Amino acid sequence: MLTQILLEIMSAVVLFLLFFWLFIYYEILNEGKGKARVKNLPRIAMVIPTLFEGDDLRLSVESVLASDYPRDKIKIYVGLNKATDEKTRRVAHSFGRYGVEAVDTGVNGKAAVMNYVLKHKVKEEFVATLDADSMADRKMLRKLIVPFSDKGVGAVAPSVAVYNPKKAVQLIQKYDYIFSIVLRKAFSHVGNLLVAPGPGSMFRLSALKDIGYFDERNITEDMEVAIHLLTEGYKVENVIDAFSYTIVPDKIYALFKQRGRWYTGFFYNMLKYRKKIMSKDNHGLIDRSIMVLIFTSVFFSIIALPLVGYYIYVGISYTYNSIANVGLTFSLQTLQQEIINVGYSWSVLSTLGILLLVFGIYSLFYALNGVTKRIDAVKDTLGIAVYTTLFSYFLGLTWLYGFINGTIFKKKVAWKIANRN
C-alpha cells in the first residue's frame, strides 16, 4: 500500500516535470525561430584547445574556415597543451598559411590553455570556443552572434549534435544529444542554462574577464563558466538552430567515463555555487524554483534506477519460475489470461505510467522532428525505444555515480590527461 502511494507520487511528479518542460517547449516554438541577423558583424576570435586529437583537429579547423562568417572577421587560435603530441602539433601548424595561429601555451589542461590564449592573444570582444574533436556548422557563428545585441548576454550556447554516428553506442547518443538540445533550449528560455558546451559556445570577453575566465581546476569548465556567469548576473542564451557537431565515444566504458565526469562536475559545481544560488541578496539570474525542478528531475532519475531494476527482477523471476514449473507451452497458453489480468490490475499508477510512456515518447519524437526536420519511422522508433529503455537506465546509473562522486566523496574535479574524453 505504502509502495503503491510512493510510486503514484513519484510518477505524478515525473509526469508533472514532463508536462512542465513540454509546455515551456511549446512556448518556445510558438515564439517562432529568430531570423534576426546582425548587419555589421563584429570581429570574433575562435579558440580551439587541443591535446591529442591529431587528424580530428583538422576537421575542426576546416569547419571554422568553411564558416559563412566573413573570413577577415575571424581570428582562429589553436591552443596547444604542453603535453600535446607531435602529430597534433603538425596538424595545428599546417593551417598557418590560412592565418590560423597555433599557440604553444606551455600549460596543461583545457581551461588553462583557453585562459592562456584569452589573456595573451585574444583582442576581439567576442570569442567562440570549439573542442578539437568537434566541428562548427557553416552558419553557426553568424547565428551565435545575434543574441549578443543584448548587452546583458555573457554567453551563447549552440545546439550540439553527434558527428557521423556509426557504431550502436554512437547512434544511441544521437538521440540523447537531440533531446539535450531541446532541454537546453527550454532551460535557456527560463534563464537557467547551466552549460556553455565546449563544442561551439561563444562568450563576451569582458564577461569572461569579469568572472576571472575559466576555472582551471574544473574538468567541466563549460558547466562552471555558465553557472559562474549566471551567478554574476550575465545571461546565458541558446540558439537552437546554431549547430555544432562532436565526435562521441564509441565504447560503452568510454561513454560511462565521460558521462560520469559530466555529472560529477554538475554536482561539484552545484556545491561550489550553492551559497550564491541560494543567497537572497544575490544579483544572479539562476532561478531557485527552476533549480528545484532540475534537482527533482535528477533525483527521480536516480531513485527510478533501483526501482526499475527491482521490477525487472520480479518480472523475470516470476516468468522463469512459472516456465520452470509448467513449461513454456502452457505458460504461452495462459498469456491471453495474463493480458486480461493486466486490464483488471489497472490502477491510477498504471494510468500515470501509460501517460508517462505516451507523452514521453511523443515529446521525444516531437523534439526529434523539431531538431532534425525528418523522422525515419523504423530507425528512429527503434532508436527511441532503446533510448527510453536501456540508455535511460544507463543514464540513471551515471547520474548516481556522479552524485556519489560529486557529493559524498567530494571527488576533486581536477584535470588529468588520462581522464580526458
Place this chain on the structure above:
Amino acid sequence: MENRKSKLNNGTKLTLAFLAAVLAVSIAFALGYSIANLKVPALQNSLNLDQQTLEALSLAATLGQSNSSASCAILESGTEALNQQLQSLNSEINAAQTDTTYASDYNNILQQFAYTRLNSWLLAQRIKEQCHSNILNVLMLYPQNGCDNCVYEGEELAYLEQRSNYTLVATVLDANINISPVQAIDRIYNVSSYPTIIINENSTYVGYEDTAQLTKTLCQYAPSFSLCGNVS
C-alpha cells in the same frame, strides 16, 4: 533593469507552465481513478454470471438424480466449464486488488467468490458421487502471505487440469479469507497449516508440492490419469 524584466517574464512563463502541468497531472489522476474504478463493477458482473451458472448446474444435479448417462455427461462437462470460468475469474480478482473507493465492494466480491468456489467444489463432489464419474476433485487452501511458491502450485494444478484426460476440478482458495466455512473445513479435514490440498473430500496433504510431487499425489487417486505414465 534588463535583468528584472527578464525575471518577471520568467516568473509569468513559469507560473503558466506550472499551472498547466498541475492541471494535466490532475486530469491524469482523475482519469486513472475513473478507469481503475471500472474493474470492480466488471468483476461483480462476471461473478453474478458464474453464480447463475452454478445455480443452474446445481438445479440440474437435483433434477438429474436418476443418474442417466445423458444428464451425467451434461453435469460433468458443465462442472468442468464452470471450473474453468471460476479459475479465470480467480486470477482476474487477484489481479484487481484495489485501494480505491470500491475497496469495500472488492472485499465483498472476495467473500462472495470464496463462497461460490466452495459451493462449486461441493457440487463437483456431489456430481462425482451421483454419477460415479472420474472427477478428481481438489481443494487447495493457500495462505495470503508467506508462501511465494503457492502461486506456482496453483499454476501447476491449472496445468494438470488442462493436460489430463480426467475431469480435474481444482478449487484454489485463500485460506485467510474471513468466512466461517473455511474454519469448518480446517476442523473437518484436520488442516494444521497452509498450503494444503484436500483430494476427493477424504485425503489431506499439507505443505507445498511441486509439479512432480503433485502429479504423483494425484495419480494415487486417478491411476489412468494421462500423466501418470511418467511418474515413478
